Amino acid sequence: MSGEKKEVLFEIQNLCRYFTLDKHNTLKAVNNVSLTIHKGETVGIVGESGCGKTTLGRTIKRLYTATSGKVLYKGQDIFAMNKEQAHKYAKEVQMIFQDPYSSLDPRMTVREIIREGMLNHDIHKGDRAAQDQFIDRLLLMVGLNREHADRFPHEFSGGQRQRIGIARALAVRPEVIICDEPTSALDVSIQAQVINLLKNLQEEFGLTLIFISHNLSLVKYISDRVGVMYLGSMVELAPSDNLYEMPAHPYTQALISAIPIPDPVVQKSRKIIELKGDIPSPINTPDDACSFASRCPYATPACSKHAPKLELVGENHYATCDRVLKGETAV
Amino acid sequence: MEELLQVKNLSISFHTYNGEVQAVRNTSFDLHRKEVLAIVGESGSGKSVTMQSVLKLTPCVFKSGQIIFEGKDITNYNDKQMQNIRGSQIGIIFQDAMTSLNPTMKIGKQITESILRHQKVSKAEAKTKALELLTQVGINNPEKRYHQYIHNLSGGMRQRVMIAIALACKPKLLIADEPTTALDVTIQAQIMDLLAKLKEEVGCSIVLITHDLGVVAANADRIAVMYAGKLVESGTSDQIFYHPAHPYTRGLLESIPRLDASHNTKLTYIGGTPPDALNPSPGCAFSARCKYAMRICRQQAPEDREVEPGHTCACFLMDDEAKATREKMGWEVKL
Numbered sequence: 001m002s003g004e005k006k007e008v009l010f011e012i013q014n015l016c017r018y019f020t021l022d023k024h025n026t027l028k029a030v031n032n033v034s035l036t037i038h039k040g041e042t043v044g045i046v047g048e049s050g051c052g053k054t055t056l057g058r059t060i061k062r063l064y065t066a067t068s069g070k071v072l073y074k075g076q077d078i079f080a081m082n083k084e085q086a087h088k089y090a091k092e093v094q095m096i097f098q099d100p101y102s103s104l105d106p107r108m109t110v111r112e113i114i115r116e117g118m119l120n121h122d123i124h125k126g127d128r129a130a131q132d133q134f135i136d137r138l139l140l141m142v143g144l145n146r147e148h149a150d151r152f153p154h155e156f157s158g159g160q161r162q163r164i165g166i167a168r169a170l171a172v173r174p175e176v177i178i179c180d181e182p183t184s185a186l187d188v189s190i191q192a193q194v195i196n197l198l199k200n201l202q203e204e205f206g207l208t209l210i211f212i213s214h215n216l217s218l219v220k221y222i223s224d225r226v227g228v229m230y231l232g233s234m235v236e237l238a239p240s241d242n243l244y245e246m247p248a249h250p251y252t253q254a255l256i257s258a259i260p261i262p263d264p265v266v267q268k269s270r271k272i273i274e275l276k277g278d279i280p281s282p283i284n285t286p287d288d289a290c291s292f293a294s295r296c297p298y299a300t301p302a303c304s305k306h307a308p309k310l311e312l313v314g315e316n317h318y319a320t321c322d323r324v325l326k327g328e329t330a331v
Numbered sequence: 332m333e334e335l336l337q338v339k340n341l342s343i344s345f346h347t348y349n350g351e352v353q354a355v356r357n358t359s360f361d362l363h364r365k366e367v368l369a370i371v372g373e374s375g376s377g378k379s380v381t382m383q384s385v386l387k388l389t390p391c392v393f394k395s396g397q398i399i400f401e402g403k404d405i406t407n408y409n410d411k412q413m414q415n416i417r418g419s420q421i422g423i424i425f426q427d428a429m430t431s432l433n434p435t436m437k438i439g440k441q442i443t444e445s446i447l448r449h450q451k452v453s454k455a456e457a458k459t460k461a462l463e464l465l466t467q468v469g470i471n472n473p474e475k476r477y478h479q480y481i482h483n484l485s486g487g488m489r490q491r492v493m494i495a496i497a498l499a500c501k502p503k504l505l506i507a508d509e510p511t512t513a514l515d516v517t518i519q520a521q522i523m524d525l526l527a528k529l530k531e532e533v534g535c536s537i538v539l540i541t542h543d544l545g546v547v548a549a550n551a552d553r554i555a556v557m558y559a560g561k562l563v564e565s566g567t568s569d570q571i572f573y574h575p576a577h578p579y580t581r582g583l584l585e586s587i588p589r590l591d592a593s594h595n596t597k598l599t600y601i602g603g604t605p606p607d608a609l610n611p612s613p614g615c616a617f618s619a620r621c622k623y624a625m626r627i628c629r630q631q632a633p634e635d636r637e638v639e640p641g642h643t644c645a646c647f648l649m650d651d652e653a654k655a656t657r658e659k660m661g662w663e664v665k666l
Contacts, residue, residue, distance in 0.1 A: 188373070195588070260548060266548075
């Protein structure tokens with residue numbers, strides 16, 4: 001997907017989502033994130049637990065409102081939409097959730113689950129036979145049978161339930177699917193099935209995918225571009241292969257070095273950059289410091305005095321680190 | 332090398348309302364001294380139950396088998412005898428430190444508890460030991476942490492406390508049941524590093540139970556692969572990673588997205604779903620998902636065959652009669 005002039009689908013500008021805990025405490029889940037997403041591409045969002053990747057996904061889906069900043073979808077601010085526009089947006093942007101057990105209503109059959117969205121968005125309006133036919137086709141597409149349509153979610157395994165979730169998302173003919181850790185509850189052999197399915201469906205329907213995961217190897221495999229988040233900020237954004245070959249931000253470097261490779265010889269010869277300590281609390285994080293300064297092996301006093309911005313460090317490659325900008329690290 | 336633990340023909344079942352679940356079926360393996368054995372498998376493959384039954388921690392039905400620890404048959408030990416082994420000779424680390432530790436008990440007390448139970452020491456001596464342990468597992472400011480509760484700690488720190496408890500009495504065997512699954516990768520690296528360091532210091536063997544082959548790669552000496560309650564393949568780390576023999580092991584290795592592979596590589600996968608433990612097939616458990624399944628695979632369970640010294644595999648394809656088939660597929664299997 002390297003078309004020169006790609007249609008911009010999402011323009012996320014300085015998006016912030018804060019959660020007020022009490023009078024003095026604010027949790028900054030997403031802090032000043034800017035991102036452009038083109039039609040037909042897959043953007044991966046990676047980071048450790050609590051980095052704000054899920055909140056970012058949910059804010060884009062409009063499940064949360066933004067504290068400040070904008071999300072432009074086809075040029076239109078999603079938080080300034082009227083009811084009708086919002087309804088259309090809800091149809092075009094679908095979501096697949098992490099937990100296939102709790103994201104399907106246990107009292108509805110698979111057919112009802114998939115039909116619900118179709119009724120809501122007038123797909124094959126008033127023609128139940130056509131709807132049923134479409135449901136059968138969707139089930140086949142995600143690797144299930146039409147006999148499965150009249151069963152309940154508890155009769156399925158985790159991988160099959162995730163397929164039902166995918167069929168439900170596809171039922172309203174979306175343009176974008178936000179996948180929030182779609183395979184983290186699944187075994188590796190099943191994970192590979194679901195990922196291949198998503199990739200094939202993307203090609204077939206020209207979908208745009210926003211793929212949120214903590215598994216960097218998986219994100220590398222599925223994404224065209226990857227954004228790395230740390231403590232609410234996006235610290236690096238680059239084309240997939242670039243990011244893994246030449247990580248610019250010290251956090252990305254440490255994160256990538258910590259991911260084990262299933263090959264004893266390769267793994268034993270790798271140097272792991274060990275980060276000291278834990279991720280700091282996202283409550284009341286200072287606005288005028290680099291979010292990674294407390295754990296960064298290269299931190300200087302200047303790092304805790306101003307917040308670096310995401311800036312171009314290579315071809316299509318952005319990072320928020322002063323060191324990289326000054327050319328002090330090999331990019 | 333002398334064996335520390337021998338498990339012979341272990342079969343374990345659970346009785347449920349739906350019938351008998353055969354969690355572990357006829358599994359045998361040995362663990363040498365100062366060795367790290369990884370038991371790898373997907374959820375429900377019986378890897379945790381196998382080790383929990385060694386410690387008699389599950390209310391399961393012990394159908395057959397023999398467990399020999401340090402030359403003694405502990406299969407029929409009663410609760411009291413087991414209590415003397417648990418914690419002192421065999422330590423265990425669980426996956427979820429938040430639910431495995433006691434939230435109403437101070438950290439210090441949880442560590443000294445096992446020291447006081449197994450060693451003849453005074454309370455003051457136990458405290459000194461506990462503080463040493465906390466330092467050893469990399470917890471800063473142990474004096475302060477000693478008097479705190481686990482909700483004051485982060486996930487990685489809790490896992491460190493659990494390691495401190497498990498190693499409090501210098502056990503000969505440490506069972507680590509998915510020790511890093513609940514942790515982030517950067518913390519996972521810290522914990523695996525710590526385990527490797529402590530293994531040398533204490534001189535214990537480790538059984539590492541995990542589903543993550545990446546974690547296994549750098550840390551295990553030998554690997555046992557389980558599928559549907561059966562041990563399908565075992566061998567040294569190099570044998571399993573570079574000469575996998577069982578179709579399941581091959582499929583598993585190929586289905587992991589690798590960080591060092593290009594972004595455009597195709598991910599292969601194992602079709603189908605894991606088998607139902609309630610009605611296992613009479614044949615090989617993997618036959619329903621196996622690309623190479625033959626008629627015999629569905630009728631008869633394969634026995635362990637030695638592929639090369641120290642490398643066993645339970646698959647009919649390893650049989651002499653299947654040599655032509657193997658060659659056709661281009662499998663390099665030393666026999």
